[in-house]
Structures are given as C-alpha cells and as structure tokens.
Amino acid sequence: MLKFENTAEIGDLIRAYDFEPIPGREDHYVTGTVIEKGPLYQFIPGREHAVYVCDGYTIDCTFDTAERRVGTAVMVPFEMSLTDFDERVENLTVKMFERYGEVA
Numbered sequence: 001m002l003k004f005e006n007t008a009e010i011g012d013l014i015r016a017y018d019f020e021p022i023p024g025r026e027d028h029y030v031t032g033t034v035i036e037k038g039p040l041y042q043f044i045p046g047r048e049h050a051v052y053v054c055d056g057y058t059i060d061c062t063f064d065t066a067e068r069r070v071g072t073a074v075m076v077p078f079e080m081s082l083t084d085f086d087e088r089v090e091n092l093t094v095k096m097f098e099r100y101g102e103v104a
Contacts, residue, residue, distance in 0.1 A: 002055060002078035004089040008034050012093040014059060016076040020085040028066060030074050031092065032059030040075045054078070057089075 008014045011034060018028040036058035041050035056077040061069045076089060 003084060004076075005055070005078045007089050008037075008057060008091045008093070010034050010037055012091055013096075014057065014076070015090045015092055016057075016059070016074075017085075017088050019083070020088070026065070030059065030061050030065075030069055030076075031063040032061040032074060034058070035060050035073065040077070042075075 013031065013033055015029050015031045018030075019025075021027045034057045038055060040053045040056050040058065042053050043050050053075065054077045056075055059074050059076055061072050061074045064070050064074075080088070
C-alpha cells in the first residue's frame with residue numbers, strides 16, 4: 001500500500017502540499033474534492049494515448065495558493081519518492097468531522 005492511498009475516498013475534501021511547509025516560507029498547496037482514485041494518466045503532445053504517471057487522487061481544485069489550478073482537475077500522487085513528507089496529503093473532511101461532529 002502506498003503512503004496516502006487510504007487517506008481519502010471519493011467525495012472527501014483534501015489538501016495536498018506542493019512542498020513541505022518550512023517556517024519563513026509561504027506554504028504552497030491545493031484543496032479540492034476527490035473525484036477519482038487510482039491510476040493517473042496524462043496526455044503528452046505527440047502521443048496517441050494517455051501515459052500512466054502513478055497512482056493517486058484526482059481532485060476538483062477549489063483553492064490553490066498560486067491561484068493557477070482552481071477549476072481544474074489536479075493529480076495528487078499517493079506517494080512521492082524524494083519530496084514526500086508525513087502531512088503532504090490531509091483529509092479535511094475527517095478533520096472537520098472530528099472538530100464539529102456530524103452536520104445535519
């Protein structure tokens with residue numbers, strides 16, 4: 001199993017960091033609802049078919065600290081080799097439920 005594979009399910013709201021937060025540096029992340037979970041593919045110019053990239057989440061991006069990806073489908077890998085860290089992907093749905101309980 002990959003590091004963040006069981007962090008969220010389809011329909012959950014997640015935050016995914018681009019880089020590990022460091023004091024004195026602005027955080028970079030996206031927030032969005034998981035719309036797909038599993039193999040991620042990318043179309044590459046000059047190729048007839050999409051190419052497998054990795055396994056992960058596809059989110060409908062509703063917030064981006066850089067304001068570039070809002071309204072797009074963003075790929076969030078379950079695991080990264082060199083730049084991964086423990087809180088890279090957070091399930092905000094679970095955090096909200098833990099804090100406020102079930103919403104009627």
